[in-house]
Every structure is written in structure tokens, then in C-alpha cells.
Amino acid sequence: MIFYLTAIANGFLNTFNRMTNVKAKQCLGTTNGTLINYVEATIIAFVLIFLTGNGAELKWAHVKEVPLLFYLGALCGLVAMIFLVIGTPKAGAMLSSVLMLIGQLSTSIVLDYIFFEEFSMIRVAGIFLIIVGIAWRDKLKEKSA
Template identity: 30%
Template sequence: MLYIILAFIGGALVTLASIINSRLGKEIGVIQGTVINYTVGLICILLVCIFNGSLFKMSTEGFSGIPLWAYLGGMVGVAVVILSNVIIPKIPVIYSTLLIFIGQIVTGIIVDYIFGNPISKGKFIGCTFIILGLVYNSNIDRKSLKVNDTSNLV
């Protein structure tokens, strides 16, 4: 149960971070906002490592056995922040969050499949319902905006 709660909190923090980062990007620029985001993040993790003592236990010897692709997470993270900074000011937060979520689900299914986990009917049906729900809701919102636009003309 603890890990479910932590996953929920993590999801909420991803959404909050995306909103905060996009506002910063809107104020000072997408790339500059991303640099500030990662600089503040680096300072925070360095402070955590200093206070818990793990910074002083780090050794470069362990890095030699790590495959090169394992370091791509930072690059992918930069791409995520940049894309969020561009997308969130243009698309309502609920839709951008759902679209990001759909991207995560589809990617998760593909990665599971690549690593030998079959795609179940339940996963496929679940993804389909989420996508259909998003399309349905966006159509309702679009119609609602048209009605509001025409009522303002009177």
C-alpha cells in the first residue's frame, strides 16, 4: 500500500513540476527555464547527498561498469521538461496531463512487450477507453466553447 501511495504522490508531483516549469519557461524562455530547473534540482540533490553522507561515499570506480545507454535518462529528462514547457501553456493542464499519461501507458506496454511481457486484452482495452474518453471530453469542451462564443455575440 505504501508504494501505491508513493506512486500517486509521484504522479501528482510530476504534474505540479510540469506546471511550475512551464510557467517559468513562459516567463524567461523554454531553454532558460529548463536550465534553471536542472540547476535547482542539482543543488537540491547535492544537499541531500551531503546531509545523508552519500556524497562522500561515491566512487568513480562503479561508473566503469555502467552501460552508456544508462546515462541517457538525464537527456530524456531534459527533453521532457522542454516539451512540457512548450505544451502546457498551449493545452489545458488536464489534457496535457492525460496526453502525457497516454504516452506513458503506450510506452510502458511497448517496453513490456519488448522485454517479453505479453500485451493483455485488459491493457489494450484500458488504453482504448482512456483515449476514447479524452477524445469524447475534448469534443464536449470544443462544443461548449462554440456555444459560449456565440452567446457573447448577443
């Protein structure tokens, strides 16, 4: 049950984060709006490291032992943040959330197959239903306009 609650909280925080970063982009520009997010996150991460007493992770010996693949998370996060601040104002918060969900679900299907050799057509059908729902919404919106 706690995992479900944390997932819901994550969804709330991601949506709030998205809209805050969109506003930062509007006020500061795309580059500075994205940069402020990462500077802020870095400062918070350092504070947490020092509050928990786990400063050993900052030593060069530890940093160079981390596989390069793990550093891709930061790169992917940066690119995702740039896409987010560019796309959300054009699509709106709701549609961009749903489209992001489609991307996340599709990627999770691929990664589940790669890492766990699990595949489910029911999951693919679920993504398809979400896409049909978006198309239906857009069609109804066009008719009412």
C-alpha cells in the same frame, strides 16, 4: 498500499512540477526555464548525497563504470521537460496530463513486453478508452462553443 500512495504523491508532484516549469518558461524562456529545473535538481542531489554520506558515487572510477544506457534517463528527462514547457500552455494542465498518461501507459506496455515478456490486450483497451474519452470531451466542447 504504500506503493499506491507514493504513486498518487508522484502524480501530484509531477503535475505541480509541470505547472511550476511552465511558469518558469513564461518568465525566463524555454531554455532558462528548463535549465533552472536541472540546476536546482543537481544542487538538491548533491546535498542529499552529502547528507547521506554516499559521496563515493561521485568518484570518476564509479561514474565511468555506470552503463551509458543509464545516462539516457537524464537526456530523456531533459527532452521531456522541454516538451512539457512548450506543450502544456497550449493544451492546458488537464489535457497535457492525460496525454502524458497515454504516452506513459503506451511506453509501459512496450517495456513490460520487452523486459518481462508480459502483454495484455486489456491494457491496450484501457488506453483506447482514455483516447475515446478525450475525443468525446473535445467533441462536446466543440458543440458547446
